[in-house]
Amino acid sequence: MHSTDDSSTDDSSTDDSASAGPDRARAIWALVITSAAGFMAALDNLVVTTALPSLRKDLGGSLDDLEWTVSAYTLTFAALLMFGAALGDRFGRRRLFLAGLSVFTAASAAAALSDGIGELIAARAVQGVGAAVMMPLTLTLLTAAVPAARRGAALGIWSACQGLAVACGPLIGGGLTEHISWHWIFWLNVPIGLLLLPLARLRLAESHAPGARLDPVGTVLASGGLFGIVYGLVRTSSHPWSESLVLLSLFSGAALLVAFVLHEQRTRRPMLPMRLFRSRAFSGVNAASLLMYVGMFGSIFLLSQFMQVVGGHSPTEAGLRMLPWTGVPMLVAPLAGILSDRIGGRPVVALGLTLQAAGLALYAMVAATDVSYAAQLPALIISGVGMALYFAPAAHLVMSSVSTGEQGIASGANNALREVGGALGIAVLASVFSARGGYRDPQDFVDGLVPALWIGSGVVLLGAVAALLMPRGAGLDKDGQFGGQPGNGPEAGRGAALPERAGAGV
Incomplete structure (x- = not known):
């Protein structure tokens, strides 16, 4: 869809110049606010893992109870993502973003104040509810605020913040627990949330999907x-x-x-129109996302333990050694977003998934009880670059493959598939690991790890094939065409959602 600026004639060039400054400032604010909110939501997926021994010591509870301090968040987050996006389309994306952020912040404070394991699990579940409403709307609000020609770069920065959360989750959790208290894992969210609430109210533009009904x-x-x-x-x-x-x-x-x-x-009036999946771009990027998360999350789950069980490192040391993989997206993702603006997201996503698969395969070849960190480093770096090349272009492809009015629910569906993929990857690769090896000794662990990594590599490579099945030019929406294909624009959906201000960049 063309913005007010796009449809203007030469006579309005003065007005365009005058509006460029406010529009640019609004886009920057949207990037800062949505990236910070997304960082918090992604961080809380992993931040608790390294604090589990301290939680057990302070709050008691069985091993199953401790696992539920992690799983309660994942469960409500995954189950309600599409519902949160639909609420935003119907009642206002900024309004529901504020509601989700408020719930998430309040639940974080409740988790920090918990004095029993049951209370903590309940607070974590409510955190997941807030994140499920907030997270898909970060992508919709950012897309609405940033002009199409610069959207890939903005999504690259947004994706880098998600990568930062993945990389730093175990490190932040371990560091705060070791040096202060596990309570500060959750207190950390409270001042950030309280700062973002007034900023979001003042700096984000409201938008709806016209005609949207629950x-x-x-x-x-x-x-x-x-x-x-x-x-x-x-x-x-x-x-x-x-x-x-x-x-x-x-x-x-x-x-x-x-x-x-x-x-x-x-x-x-469907919540998720099934005709969206007739689009090769939409179906392809969602299939690639599901397969990527199956292979990536399952592999990270096992490799972080490999660093500790076989390498003999502490959780914090293991997290530091994983940074070449989990931390590279912070550096490469913005560049990947810029590249997708120029050549389209399809080749960048396919290359990223191919590199991710190659990195896992290389790790499977070098894994041994006496492997040095230097021998593991190439596999970690290749995997990190591959993951970085995937994140931002994939987000861009999701948003550019549907009409503006359907971007909210498209974001919710993609996030839900990613969460399911992550849970499926951990379950499947852990089962392969248990069938072929175990925790009896380092060699037993390696015996289970190697086949699991080969399967993870193969699954991610299938994701690269799914990306290549998308149409050429997918993601190039600079001229108001969605997915690089004329005829897949707002008229195909429920209607375009116009931000309630002049000169919006979509």
Whole structure:
């Protein structure tokens, strides 16, 4: 869709120049606010992991209870992502972003004040609710504020902040727990949230999806289906796949998602229009995202333990040694966003996933009980560059493959698939690891790790193939064309969402 500036004639060049300054400032503020909020939401996926021994000492609880301090957040976050995006489309994206940020900040304070394991798990679940509303809207609000020609670069910075959260989650959690207290893992979010709330109210422009209506039946089916799938996958970390509750959760979740697809095809106002998946760009990038997270999260889960079990490093030391992989996106992702602006996201995503697969394969070849860190470093760096090349262009492809009015729910669906992919990757690769090896001794660990890494590499390589199946030019939307394809614009959807200000950059 063309903005007011895009459709202006030469006679309005003076007005364009006058509006460029305010528009640029608003875009910068949107980038700062959404990146900081996204950083907090991504950080809390991993920040608790290194604090579990301290939590057990202070609050008590069984091993299952401790696992639920991590899983409760993941579960509510994944199950409600699409619902949060739909609420933003219907009632205002800025308004719901503020609501989600408020819930997340308040729940963080409640987690910090918890004096029992049950209270902490409940607070973590509420944190996930706030993040589920907030996270998909960060991408929608940022896309609405930044002109299409610069959107890739902005999404690169936004993605780098997500990479920073992934890289620093275990380090921040371990450092705060070791030197201050585990309570500060959660107190950290409170001043950031309180600072972002007035900034978001004053600096972000409101937008809606005109004609958007809530789909109660679709919401229940989608949220219930995602809950069942993620709960079953999370439970496999401490129970066998054959356990009745695991099977019941997985099959029930799958059945609800099938019912959701059938309902969305028949209802007049679907929450997630199934016709979006007829677009090769939308289907391709979502398939690539799912496969990427299956391979990446499962591999990181095992390799972080390899550093400790086989390498003999502490959790903080292991996190530092993983930085060439998890930290590289902070440096490369902005460059990847700029590159996708120039040549389109398809080749950049495909290259990134190919490098990620190559890095995992190289790690599988060098893994041994006596492997040096220098021998592991090339695999870590290649994987890091690959991950960095994927993040920003993939986000750009999701948003440019649908009409403006459907970007909110598209972001929610993509985030939900990524969360499911992460949970599935940990469950599947951990099962491969357990079937071929274990924790008896370093050699036993390596025996399980190597086949799991080969499978992770193969899954990510399938993601690269899915990316190559997208149409050429996907992601090039500088002229108001979505996905680089004429005819896939706002008229194809529920209508374009115009930010409520003049001169918006979309």
